Amino acid sequence: MEEVKELQNGKLIRVGAICNFCKTRLSASSNGGTGHLRRHILSCKKKDNVGSSFSQSHLHFDSASNVQRFVYKPMVARTELVRLIARLDLPLNIGEQPAWGDYIRAAFYPDYTHVSRQTTTRDVDTYFDAKQSVVKKMFE
Ligand SMILES: [Zn+2]
Known part of the structure; x- marks a missing residue:
């Protein structure tokens, strides 16, 4: 998921997320849950067309509940x-x-x-x- 942020009252706030596979925009306000994002990733029809890159991705949540991709360091x-x-x-x-x-x-x-x-x-x-x-x- 790619975060969508907007400037509100001088602060950059997360308002949505765009699926990396099908480019669908989903709501993802910074004070809302992220369960629907996880469910979308698991059920997204387009992810199967991406091939092995999905199965090798490891998603996790950072301290601000943003979905992050595992990066090998x-x-x-x-x-x-x-x-x-x-x-x-x-x-x-x-x-x-x-x-x-x-x-x-x-x-x-x-x-x-x-x-x-x-x-x-x-x-x-x-x-x-x-x-x-x-x-x-x-x-x-
Ligand atoms: Zn999708």
């Missing part, structure tokens, strides 16, 4: 991999294992590319330094 993925390795005591080279790549591509992100052990090692150092400085600031 490689740096977030790498940081979360560091956290997962630490929590589960996994090997630093798990990001370059073919089985790991197969799992991530099949379940979450078809365009995933592996992360080398060297990159993960650097990411661990970066994450450690960032968290260590937070702890140091707490004790100042």
